[in-house]
Amino acid sequence: xxxxxxxxxxxxxxxxxxxxxxxxxxKKDDEGRPLLQFASPKRGKPPVHLADLTPEERVAKAKExxxxxxxxxxxxxxxxxxxxxxxxxxxxxPAESRDELVAGLLPPLLTEVRRLATDRGDTIKFLWxxxxxxxxxxxxxxxxxxxxxxxxxxxGCGMNCPFCATxxxxxxxxxxxxxxxxxxxxxxxxxxxxxxGGKKRDDHSAEKVSNIVxxxxxxxxxxxxxxxxxxxxxxxxxxxxxxSARGITVSTVGLVPAIRKLAAEDVPVTFAxxxxxxxxxxxxxxxxxxxxxxxxxxxxAARAYFDATGRRVSIEYALIKDMNDHAWRAxxxxxxxxxxxxxxxxxxxxxxxxxxxxxWTASDVPVxxxxxxxxNEAGIPTTLRDTRGxxxxxxxxxxxxxxxxxxxxxxxxxxx
Ligand code: SF4
Numbered sequence: 448x449x450x451x452x453x454x455x456x457x458x459x460x461x462x463x464x465x466x467x468x469x470x471x472x473x474k475k476d477d478e479g480r481p482l483l484q485f486a487s488p489k490r491g492k493p494p495v496h497l498a499d500l501t502p503e504e505r506v507a508k509a510k511e512x513x514x515x516x517x518x519x520x521x522x523x524x525x526x527x528x529x530x531x532x533x534x535x536x537x538x539x540x541p542a543e544s545r546d547e548l549v550a551g552l553l554p555p556l557l558t559e560v561r562r563l564a565t566d567r568g569d570t571i572k573f574l575w576x577x578x579x580x581x582x583x584x585x586x587x588x589x590x591x592x593x594x595x596x597x598x599x600x601x602x603g604c605g606m607n608c609p610f611c612a613t614x615x616x617x618x619x620x621x622x623x624x625x626x627x628x629x630x631x632x633x634x635x636x637x638x639x640x641x642x643x644g645g646k647k648r649d650d651h652s653a654e655k656v657s658n659i660v661x662x663x664x665x666x667x668x669x670x671x672x673x674x675x676x677x678x679x680x681x682x683x684x685x686x687x688x689x690x691s692a693r694g695i696t697v698s699t700v701g702l703v704p705a706i707r708k709l710a711a712e713d714v715p716v717t718f719a720x721x722x723x724x725x726x727x728x729x730x731x732x733x734x735x736x737x738x739x740x741x742x743x744x745x746x747x748a749a750r751a752y753f754d755a756t757g758r759r760v761s762i763e764y765a766l767i768k769d770m771n772d773h774a775w776r777a778x779x780x781x782x783x784x785x786x787x788x789x790x791x792x793x794x795x796x797x798x799x800x801x802x803x804x805x806x807w808t809a810s811d812v813p814v815x816x817x818x819x820x821x822x823n824e825a826g827i828p829t830t831l832r833d834t835r836g837x838x839x840x841x842x843x844x845x846x847x848x849x850x851x852x853x854x855x856x857x858x859x860x861x862x863x
Contacts, residue, residue, distance in 0.1 A: 530635040
């Protein structure tokens with residue numbers, strides 16, 4: 448099938464596959480458009496945790512428990528630097544009040560249901576159960592000189608993208624800031640315990656998570672306040688994890704007002720826009736939120752992010768065979784990016800896995816190469832992204848609990 452509104456000069460004899468769900472039905476709103484859920488359904492809140500509080504609130508909480516405020520500072524060190532919430536290991540705290548302090552400020556938030564690792568052990572996918580039984584995942588990946596963790600920001604997702612396993616069930620709830628941070632603490636604990644393989648002999652980099660990408664379950668900017676609080680904890684040098692903001696990538700499918708808000712924050716994270724199509728006709732179907740904010744609005748907001756922060760923006764573009772991988776789309780993308788200036792953006796095309804029989808399958812390699820070549824030739828720095836995590840279903844939009852996971856999770860008592 449060919450698209451009727453593609454400019455004829457650009458069209459040639461290209462095949463146009465249109466996005467459609469496979470094996471499930473998208474939920475629709477009253478007007479028949481894919482349902483978008485921005486508000487988190489009401490569910491019992493997770494217990495309040497040290498990482499949900501500001502440093503002042505932590506001190507107040509310690510005092511509430513009848514202890515001097517500096518005990519809160521000691522707990523910060525145990526949790527954010529030694530990655531432990533085990534009271535028995537906190538020998539610098541008075542034995543008689545240790546358990547109470549830990550129970551009050553470091554309630555357990557994640558219970559490990561299962562983990563999958565690649566053969567070399569350099570990629571681990573964790574499946575976590577939250578206090579209310581909701582399941583989320585994170586993926587830990589070792590690369591030369593860095594360790595990246597892909598975190599979830601919501602249980603489920605309300606953005607309803609037709610290709611996305613996470614989006615199928617809709618939004619279960621927003622994760623708390625501490626639940627987001629807990630994924631990083633747990634990953635660091637696993638690294639410290641030597642559970643992440645693949646370290647090269649000549650790799651002398653520090654053994655903890657150096658990069659975080661918000662590309663797990665959920666749309667991070669739909670859970671804005673909690674995600675930003677989590678980012679502040681991750682980057683706080685005195686009272687948090689002391690990570691570099693540059694090493695943290697916040698991605699979005701294009702919630703324009705939230706992108707503009709992010710640009711005004713004082714934490715210059717790396718910003719990624721999951722665009723996947725440069726034309727509204729295709730993007731309306733591929734990314735339902737495009738019905739709210741169009742391609743040009745999302746690109747204007749992305750450019751504004753660069754203007755405010757000086758941080759080069761990433762455009763994520765999953766290359767899907769005969770759907771969005773056409774040469775004319777590479778040209779149109781380059782045109783739209785160049786129209787907003789030079790040097791502010793780079794493009795990361797992401798090759799999908801080949802999935803025989805599915806419309807959601809990998810572009811042919813020469814097509815991928817041509818797509819990249821055209822963008823580079825137009826002056827847009829473009830590099831195909833590593834998709835290692837896919838080996839264990841760790842790519843964005845692929846994180847979802849399988850039925851088997853649900854069965855295993857049913858036998859695991861959530862942390863409480
Ligand atoms: S692709 Fe991302 S934004 Fe879209 S439904 Fe999946 S998790 Fe949500």
